[in-house]
Amino acid sequence: MTLDRAFSVRVPEGDAMPRKVCDHCGFVAYENPKIVVGSVVRSEGRILLCRRAIEPRRGYWTIPAGYMELNETPEEGAMREAREEAGASIAIERLLAIYSVPRISQVQLIFRAELSDPAVEAGVETLELRFFAWDEIPWDDLAFPSVHWALNHERAAEGGAPPVPFGNPEGAAGDRMPDGRPLPVGDF
């Protein structure tokens, strides 16, 4: 197959914004923000993390999360991601946080969850799974700023914070790790 696509940027009829339109077939490639759904999964007081087998951030630790798919609810998506990435069956408790990363046009819906079956197994996007106690969390090797945020917010929720979902930490847009390290540019 020849990848001879060529998109011009112009405002389609009846629209208000410039969009990418294929010069060959007229297809309008509407691009809108994507929703990431994920969960902080607890089991016997430990937190399930997955070491990423794929770029961006291969080798770094993350929570089970990924792009929401068509015709599912956010909760169903978070359960699917836990199954795909960690072979994990989880029980969703409530929404922990809503994060916004406008640079990469993402809204993340992160749930609190409890593992409902002890059997887990690393999926194809995961090198390794591990359950971490709070004093074992590999803070310096977390994949993304929002993983850092979600773990801190989970700890606050366990400490009795009211059940209002958290948002981005004050002033944080997800452009750098919380310790100031820059992020590789990627679409997560």
Add this chain to the structure above:
Amino acid sequence: MTLDRAFSVRVPEGDAMPRKVCDHCGFVAYENPKIVVGSVVRSEGRILLCRRAIEPRRGYWTIPAGYMELNETPEEGAMREAREEAGASIAIERLLAIYSVPRISQVQLIFRAELSDPAVEAGVETLELRFFAWDEIPWDDLAFPSVHWALNHERAAEGGAPPVPFGNPEGAAGDRMPDGRPLPVGDF
């Protein structure tokens, strides 16, 4: 321009799900759920509603809301929609509700807001604007189930409900109006 696009549905290399792939150019049309951002806008105890000038549900009343665009936060998107549809400057207070309509692959983020400037003006997608007291809301002529939900949730919030965002009413997936009337199939 010839609209000769032809998509085959197949699993692209490295993907796990079937996607639409253009037979001509190989473009993968990833489709993911879209985010609708909107607000329930108060002014002197009344609620701002917009009568829709466009299908679906032309002539019916709605809150200012629409698809979130790239590189904006949900709050910025809700402010943009209020400006575009009602010429309204608003101050966002907090997240009122998160609704999920999996049939049409939407997640809606609806904020509570206060009008910050009395000047409003119907945009091109709006036939008419009006501020309604609670006993004037045109319940039978609301455009979508989620407008109904958001207004009821705003009323509950004004009545002192805790600041936890609401979700879909129990058992409701947005397939019908709350009085049981079917919805025309549309992408909102």
